[in-house]
Amino acid sequence: MSMLLVPGFMLDADLWRDVAPALTDFGPLQHADLSQDSTIAEMARRALSAAPPKFVLVGFSMGGYVARDIVRQAPDRVTALVLIATSARGDSDIQVQRKAAIALQTDASAFKSLSTSAVASSLHPNNAGRSDLIARIQEMGQRLGGAVFRRQSLLERQDERNGLGAIKTPALVIAGEQDRLRSREEGMELHQGLVGSAFETVANTGHMIPLEEPQRLGEIIKDWLGRR
Secondary structure, eight states: OOEEEEOOTTOOGGGGTTTGGGGGGGOOEEEOOOSSOSSHHHHHHHHHHHSOSSEEEEEETHHHHHHHHHHHHOGGGEEEEEEESOOOOOOOHHHHHHHHHHHTOOOGGGOOOOOHHHHHHTSOGGGTTOHHHHHHHHHHHHHHOHHHHHHHHTOOOOOOGGGGGGOOSOEEEEEETTOSSSOHHHHHHHHHHSTTOEEEEETTOOSOHHHHSHHHHHHHHHHHHHHO
């Protein structure tokens, strides 16, 4: 068995570093590269081109959109689907306005890193002052750089809620207890739309579940896969 891990916005393979030890029974672990492409579908195609013939698929946040597109493009290759802190909703009006502003900014070199306040807002209130987590997230963004920030910021997310029933892959949906970026309600929409899926909430976490509670997240995934 193999596992393909798909990161979120301005994140790389380091997102999964502390989750990986719990997943070694389902390895080898591979990491999708979302840094090269400008659409969800292109990201999914690139991930599939480097993936093994069959694999467990795990998508975090933006990576959840990519993961669902991977399933749509190659349903017979994905043996199980895990969606973490993500949504099936399309872009909100505020997100559309934010993208329009970013589209006007043509100098990618102006990007230095994600702001401390933005990163802190993605964490559980108890973790918002953790400089180690904030620095780690910012370092991932710095490695990816301004061109990737622009491409990923301008990604179009379609509302998928009415089409979730077409996904037949066994699925687990995981939400953060106090996720201010992707609400528990959005997680429940995914769970209810993916027929037969399981649903788990991770306590003491905001949006960044793989960094805030990596051991607990790993246990949830391992236990669910072990029961299948």
